[in-house]
Amino acid sequence: MKVLIVGSGGREHAIAMSVAKSPKVDKIYCAPGNAGIAGVAECVDIKAMELDKLADFASENNIDLTIVGMDDPLVAGIVDVFEAKGLRVFGPRKNAAIIEGSKVFSKDLMKKYNIPTAAYESFTDPAKAKEYLEDCKYPIVLKADGLALGKGVLICNTREEAMEGVKTLMQDKQFGDAGNSIVIEEFLTGREVSVLCYCDGTHIKPMTSAQDHKRAKDNDEGLNTGGMGTFSPSPFYDDVARKFCEDYVFQPTMDAMKKEGRDFVGILFVGLILTPDGPKVLEYNARFGDPEAQVVLPRMKTDIITVMESCIDGKLDEVELEFEDNACVCVILASDGYPEKYEKGKVITGLENFEGRDGYYVFHSGTKFDGDNIVTNGGRVLGITAKGDNLKEARKNAYEATKWVNFDNKYMRNDIGKAIDDVIN
Ligand code: AMP
Ligand code: GLY
Numbered sequence: 001m002k003v004l005i006v007g008s009g010g011r012e013h014a015i016a017m018s019v020a021k022s023p024k025v026d027k028i029y030c031a032p033g034n035a036g037i038a039g040v041a042e043c044v045d046i047k048a049m050e051l052d053k054l055a056d057f058a059s060e061n062n063i064d065l066t067i068v069g070m071d072d073p074l075v076a077g078i079v080d081v082f083e084a085k086g087l088r089v090f091g092p093r094k095n096a097a098i099i100e101g102s103k104v105f106s107k108d109l110m111k112k113y114n115i116p117t118a119a120y121e122s123f124t125d126p127a128k129a130k131e132y133l134e135d136c137k138y139p140i141v142l143k144a145d146g147l148a149l150g151k152g153v154l155i156c157n158t159r160e161e162a163m164e165g166v167k168t169l170m171q172d173k174q175f176g177d178a179g180n181s182i183v184i185e186e187f188l189t190g191r192e193v194s195v196l197c198y199c200d201g202t203h204i205k206p207m208t209s210a211q212d213h214k215r216a217k218d219n220d221e222g223l224n225t226g227g228m229g230t231f232s233p234s235p236f237y238d239d240v241a242r243k244f245c246e247d248y249v250f251q252p253t254m255d256a257m258k259k260e261g262r263d264f265v266g267i268l269f270v271g272l273i274l275t276p277d278g279p280k281v282l283e284y285n286a287r288f289g290d291p292e293a294q295v296v297l298p299r300m301k302t303d304i305i306t307v308m309e310s311c312i313d314g315k316l317d318e319v320e321l322e323f324e325d326n327a328c329v330c331v332i333l334a335s336d337g338y339p340e341k342y343e344k345g346k347v348i349t350g351l352e353n354f355e356g357r358d359g360y361y362v363f364h365s366g367t368k369f370d371g372d373n374i375v376t377n378g379g380r381v382l383g384i385t386a387k388g389d390n391l392k393e394a395r396k397n398a399y400e401a402t403k404w405v406n407f408d409n410k411y412m413r414n415d416i417g418k419a420i421d422d423v424i425n
Contacts, residue, residue, distance in 0.1 A: 004058055005030045006048050007069030010365035010383040011290035015069055016040045018297045022305040035374045036364025048073050051081045058087050074286050075101035090308045092266040092286050100286040103143045103183045113256035115249055117281045120185035126170040133162045139187040144169050146178030150226050190275040191236040194292050197250055198307055200316035201263035204254045208299055208323040209237040210292040218415045225339045229416030231329045231391055232295035235423045241279050265311055294363045294383045295328040329398040329417050330385040336411040338379030346376040346408040353404035359387040360401050376407055391420045
């Protein structure tokens with residue numbers, strides 16, 4: 001089989017490594033890819049949003065399956081473009097990817113189908129939003145409706161901050177049209193957990209859980225980022241929480257989408273918060289998480305191509321999903337200054353230290369070739385990942401491996417997975 005992967009980050013590198021393990025696959029392409037992905041796939045110089053060019057490439061090269069890693073092309077309808085050309089593609093159609101593309105849509109869906117989530121109101125008029133904020137309980141959460149690289153969520157401690165937030169999102173349009181509508185929702189407290197699920201439109205199969213660390217600095221300080229590190233599984237997502245989510249969140253979401261005529265095929269990423277009143281949905285995404293994929297996929301035993309094909313064919317119920325009974329931790333090495341201003345083009349050394357080391361992975365997020373060198377090319381640069389028999393060991397191994405590579409302005413959080421010390425001692 002020939003497989004094309006669309007995207008260029010650590011998530012796509014992790015997908016490519018899983019696909020490379022499949023005995024069904026002879027050749028992998030990745031568009032546009034990066035310097036690390038080039039080690040497992042042939043990189044193709046087409047951007048993820050050049051939907052027609054990607055579909056033409058897939059037709060001309062007889063690609064048997066295209067896997068879309070990123071949210072923007074999914075929300076823009078890449079699956080519909082491919083299907084119109086008779087191409088096989090893994091991901092939700094545009095009418096289902098809206099579950100990530102519009103927070104107003106996803107909140108309204110949850111309300112209509114009684115899926116547990118924070119109480120909210122949505123607004124298209126900044127004056128009305130400000131009026132509503134006059135007598136709210138604080139803190140409160142403001143969310144831009146559309147895609148904003150995970151940065152369109154503002155947690156506001158005071159009325160003044162919230163008023164300013166409405167201005168930032170709706171009037172100054174810091175995230176462009178993503179702020180045409182906003183959701184204002186109740187602030188919830190609890191541990192967060194991400195559960196990524198395979199879906200075939202009717203059936204849904206959750207993968208092992210993971211937890212991200214979204215803030216840039218230790219102790220969850222600093223700005224929100226795309227994600228600074230992950231661990232899997234989450235010890236906080238116990239059997240009670242899992243059973244609750246299976247009964248009241250996962251299958252109900254699939255059924256709701258079907259009832260709306262928006263059958264969801266692909267990866268449904270459910271971002272949960274485990275509140276004192278039980279698990280509630282913080283957000284849905286329509287694709288693998290980055291860096292959640294980097295800790296979940298290395299633990300997956302089932303052949304990824306078999307699972308994805310069963311999703312496309314509506315036969316996910318016939319597949320048994322299996323994960324290793326171990327743990328995995330990913331620490332992101334970023335460029336100092338991320339998510340604000342940072343420099344690129346710094347030479348990366350030590351990547352060869354990962355060669356032949358079982359259970360250790362260096363997933364490339366933002367890298368490129370510069371002559372014979374591999375250099376930094378983004379805020380998030382590498383995802384240093386290691387397995388262990390348990391979370392503590394995986395964390396120790398991952399942090400040890402962060403020392404094997406270097407580049408100027410290397411920055412990381414030092415407390416990825418530290419929360420597990422509360423439950424494992
Ligand atoms: P989202 O993109 O909706 O997942 O939001 C990004 C981050 O903001 C989440 O991972 C949470 O840490 C935080 N967040 C979002 N919604 C809420 C909420 N209702 N209460 C507390 N924190 C929230
Ligand atoms: N790590 C969070 C996300 O991929 O949205």
